[in-house]
Structure formats: C-alpha cells, structure tokens
Amino acid sequence: MDFSTAELMAVTISQELRDNDFTAVGTASHIPLCGIRLAQRTHAPNLWFVYGGSGALNSKARQLVEMAADFRNLEGAEYRTPLQDIIDFEFTGRFTCLFLGGMQIDQYGSMNMVAIGDPAGKHIRGPGTVGLAFTSTIPRTLVYMQHHDPRLFVRKVDFVSGRGHDGGERLASYRQPWCKGPTWVITPLATMDFETPDRRMRLRSVHPGHTVEEVRDQTGFDLAVTGPVPTTEAPSPERLKIIREIDVDGVLRR
C-alpha cells in the first residue's frame, strides 16, 4: 500500500507512545497529532493529550486544521485545559512525554529556537524558546523535526533553549528527578535515540527508501551507528486506514 513520508512518521510516532501516556502537541504538529490519535485507537486507549493553544483535552476534531490554537479542535474534546494547567503539568511531570523540536538540534539533543549565529551579534532570529526548557522537566522528550539536513542537525547549537544530554552532572542535577531528557528523534529520513555510553545521538532506524549513508551525510555531526540499522517498519494497511480517517482531507499526503 502506498503511503507518504508524513504518514509513515505518524504511524512510527504512534508506536513510540505508550498506553497511559499523557502528552501534548503545539504549533505545526499535524504529524504527531495523527500519531497520537492513532495510538489512542490502537494500543493506547488510555492515552490523554492536549491539543496546543485550543486547550482541547482528547480532541476528536473532524478535520486537521492548520492552527493548533484553533477552537475547532475543541470538537469532541473532554475538557478545555487552561494554560495554567498545561504549565503545571509541564513542571510536575504529569505530562509523561511531549513533542518538541527546534531550528537547531545538536548531537546531545540540545535544541535552539532563539538565534542561529551570535544572538548578541550577527544572527538569524528564531521565534523564541516557548516551552523548550521543559526538556529538563518532562519524563520523555520526543523530538519531532520536519526536516533533516546539516543546517538543523549541528555539532553544537548556537543557543541552548532546551538542554540535551551534554553538560555533565551539574546540569543533570538541575533536571527534575523524573526527567530523562530527549529520548527519541524522528525526521523525514530516520529515527534516532541517545543510547550510547556518552548519550550521543544514535541512528535507530532508517525510513524505507533511504540509506544509512544518506542520513549520516544529512547530519552535521558524527551520527553514532551501533550494529546493523533496521529499516523503519512500513505502516500496516489497518493503521493507514485509521490515519486517513483522522486526516480526512489528506493533509499528510500533500
């Protein structure tokens, strides 16, 4: 069965989610959203999620809209979560995982949303840190990147909005005790984790149609490879069918 890269990513994301997870997505998150809703309808019926600025808890919106804050996302929801609750869930570890991303990510999973270049000098300005510091409070940070190239995947980020696994024991001591930091990364090319002795990013699977060499070429640091790298599992027809029920307008196929 034919599927798009976005659909593959959504299905792969769903398999990374667990029953009883409590998660949230924000701006530009169609792919994680579809993954979350697929997980709810397959192996994770006890998963809860907040849909961005709409505050919708367990949204069942009929269509994918382009704005997470859109009030149409409240359709079929169970609660209108106030921002205060969302921030409290982020501090206290009630959210078990969050989908975060950035304009740069480095080999230890630190992310930047402030500036490429020197923020005090010449730079390209980003939108701001928003919730990236929560990589140090959330049990599992799942990183979702819409592109995979050496400009995004850099050896060291120019500004740390959210810290990864570098920084040693002192910085690790500033994390909330339940926080494991960034644990997983998905891009249009591959999935990665940080399961190396020094917690560097490691290639976990390569999406169908791509190669280990290509992924390493598109990564601006030495991406760890330990042993044979499997191909990311293609979506089953059953899962694709559910994805297309959630994404009725085919946004993920554009």
Added chain:
Amino acid sequence: MSQRRSKLKSAAEALADIPDGAKVLAAGVHLSNTPMALVRQLVRQGTKSLEIIPTPATGLWVDMLIAAGAVSKLYVSYVGLEFLGLAPNFRRAAQEKTLQIVDVDEPTIFHGLRAAASGLPFVAFPPFHLTTDLPRTSPDIYKEIIDPFTGKPAVAIPPLCPDVCLVHVARADIYGNGVSLGGRHMEDVITKASRRVILSAEEIVDNAEICRHPTHTTIPGVLVDSVVHAPFGAYPGACPGVYGYDRPHLLEYNELAKQNKTREYLDRYVHAQADEAMMLKAIGAQRLEALRNYG
C-alpha cells in the same frame, strides 16, 4: 440614588491616555481572541516606545506594532505567525537590533504575571532554567537562589506587571463582565496583574443576561476599567465561537511584511480608516459575515 457607572467607551477614548513608554500586554493565543481593534487604535494614535509583554504564544499584534515603530522593548517567549511562520518585522528588528529583546519563555511569562496578580515579590522555580542559556542572556529575569527549605538551587523570576492590558471577548456588559467562548489563556491572571484593563467585546449584552448565567462569566467587571464595543475586534484573527480567521488577509499581511512593506498595509487598513467601523467597511460586510460560517 446614584446610578451604577457604565464603563462603555469608544476605542479612542479608552486608549487616549496610554502614555508613550507604557508596558502593554494584549491577551489571546496566536490568532485567537487577540484584541486587534484596540491594537489598530494604538497604531492610529501613534503611541510610541512601548514595552511589550506578550502572552507566551503570539505574534501578529506584536509584529504590527513593531512595523508601526511603536515598540522599544519586547519580552519574547514565542513571537511568530503560527502556521504562516516567522513574524517578519520582529525578525528584522531583532536582527537589526532596533529594539531591546528580553528572551524568556512560556512559564516565565505565566508565573511572572501570576506573581504580579497575586502580589508576590518573586516566584521560585525548580532550577531547570539553569540548564539553558536564558539566565546568561536575560540575567535580570533569572536569578539563581538557594531554596531556604531544602538548601538546594532554585531560580527566582520577577513579577511582570503591565501598565495596561487589552483583552477581547465574545460578549460583555457595560460594567465589564466578559464572556470568552474560547480557550482560557490566563485572562483571569492577566487582568489581575495589570494596572489598567481595557476589554473589547463583539457584542454588548444586558447585565441581566450576564446575571442569568454567572458561571459563564470569564472576566469579572470589577477588574475592568473600560469596555469597548468592537465587532470583529479580533479580525483578521479568530474570535472563538463567533468567527474564524481571514486567511487571505493574513497572507496579504505576511507577504507585505516579508517585503518590508507593512507600512503599505498599515496605510491601507489602519491609517486610512479613521476608526474600526470604517476599517470593517473597507474589508466588506459580505466577507466578514462569511467568516462566521466556520467549521
């Protein structure tokens, strides 16, 4: 017997005495319930050197005020145009250093406002911001302290206290009791944190209607100084439960902004229109009404 005082004013009257240099916050999230009619009035009257305390995720109104030359200092958690991408005037001003930027984040804005709302001298956070570059680049906001109860590190952040906040809702009465039909984005905290509160509403309803459903009131009038009747007051953004955003208009804004021609946009839609009634006429009633058929 004396009369209960109406707070109903025109936008121009409500905003007339906001001085240059004021600390201003406009409520809303992204393109939802942002008080654009009040923001356009600020542009019309040419208020300058504003210190902007935005909500944690917003952009259009900030970008527009920057283009109007009205901003001198800006706190940033997320300033962007959501699905349209970066806010072009914000990006340019940041890169050309024409305004002072204080990088913060979502919890810092929220808890800073909460501190102001609750009269707290500061708020203590667990020390997770120390893992980021924010304390280094915004040393006036993030102070490492010792938790007096545990002896462990913590981070103190100061109150954020707007001189004036602008809030848009679906309905209000003339005494300032407001009903938002959309998400709740700390309007309750913002109105307590601000020295002055200006509320705009799509519709002005009788106090009796408010009193029929007191549990539906999201902003109590006791916190509100002025009420402005502003139909399509969140335009070109959405007013949840009332109308959606005007996508082509937002694209027009974004296109001009990217080309550094926001002045043309402001001339056409803000300065050329003496007030909001004229602005809505220029957009066209049919086009506006169509936005009500939403989803």
